[in-house]
Amino acid sequence: xxxxxxxxxxxxxxxxxxxxxxxxxxxxxxxxxxxxxxxxxxxxxxxxxxxxxxxxxxxxxxxxxxxxxxxxxxxxxxxxxxxxxxxxxxxxxxxxxxxxxxxxxxxxxxxx
Amino acid sequence: xxxxxxxxxxxxxxxxxxxxxxxxxxxxxxxxxxxxxxxxxxxxxxxxxxxxxxxxxxxxxxxxxxxxxxxxxxxxxxxxxxxxxxxxxxxxxxxxxxxxxxxxxxxxxxxxxx
Numbered sequence: 001x002x003x004x005x006x007x008x009x010x011x012x013x014x015x016x017x018x019x020x021x022x023x024x025x026x027x028x029x030x031x032x033x034x035x036x037x038x039x040x041x042x043x044x045x046x047x048x049x050x051x052x053x054x055x056x057x058x059x060x061x062x063x064x065x066x067x068x069x070x071x072x073x074x075x076x077x078x079x080x081x082x083x084x085x086x087x088x089x090x091x092x093x094x095x096x097x098x099x100x101x102x103x104x105x106x107x108x109x110x111x112x
Numbered sequence: 113x114x115x116x117x118x119x120x121x122x123x124x125x126x127x128x129x130x131x132x133x134x135x136x137x138x139x140x141x142x143x144x145x146x147x148x149x150x151x152x153x154x155x156x157x158x159x160x161x162x163x164x165x166x167x168x169x170x171x172x173x174x175x176x177x178x179x180x181x182x183x184x185x186x187x188x189x190x191x192x193x194x195x196x197x198x199x200x201x202x203x204x205x206x207x208x209x210x211x212x213x214x215x216x217x218x219x220x221x222x223x224x225x226x
Contacts, residue, residue: 089155
């Protein structure tokens with residue numbers, strides 16, 4: 001069983017604060033890294049697909065970076081808003097057998 | 113709305129029974145993925161189909177099987193059900209077979225085994 005770890009497990013921030021969290025994965029057999037946003041009572045929604053070491057992706061106030069050599073990805077949210085409250089999941093995909101491994105997520109609560 | 117449809121939304125059954133979960137992928141998507149989320153667990157990858165063929169297999173029990181039909185909808189069959197099979201089962205679809213495509217998730221089927 002391969003471990004994908006996300007930290008912190010949960011996070012409470014004030015509206016307007018910027019925040020970031022981490023997805024750690026094995027540095028070998030890397031193929032792709034996905035980030036998803038999962039709001040309560042909804043289904044996961046894709047944020048980013050990252051495939052190259054050094055990738056940086058941005059969507060509005062949310063951005064992500066990827067370091068495949070050391071096995072981590074950061075997700076940043078600038079100027080958090082209450083509607084950013086959700087669980088953020090990362091998924092590590094191997095280049096052997098096309099296996100998908102999801103982390104358990106970081107639960108973000110933005111306090112108005 | 114992701115465009116992925118899962119039915120039924122809820123299913124309650126007893127141990128030893130067999131159930132079928134159904135998934136219609138987003139229009140144009142050829143890949144279908146099945147995931148299980150048990151209580152306090154993350155999403156566990158079960159299996160992927162691409163254009164009717166099995167593409168990748170994860171931690172899927174032998175009691176579970178899946179298939180993808182010519183119209184690209186997929187079914188996940190769970191048999192000899194046990195209490196531990198109670199979980200939320202998600203289907204997702206993507207345009208192609210590669211993991212460089214984002215997945216689009218359905219709303220899930222909540223399975224409760226009594």
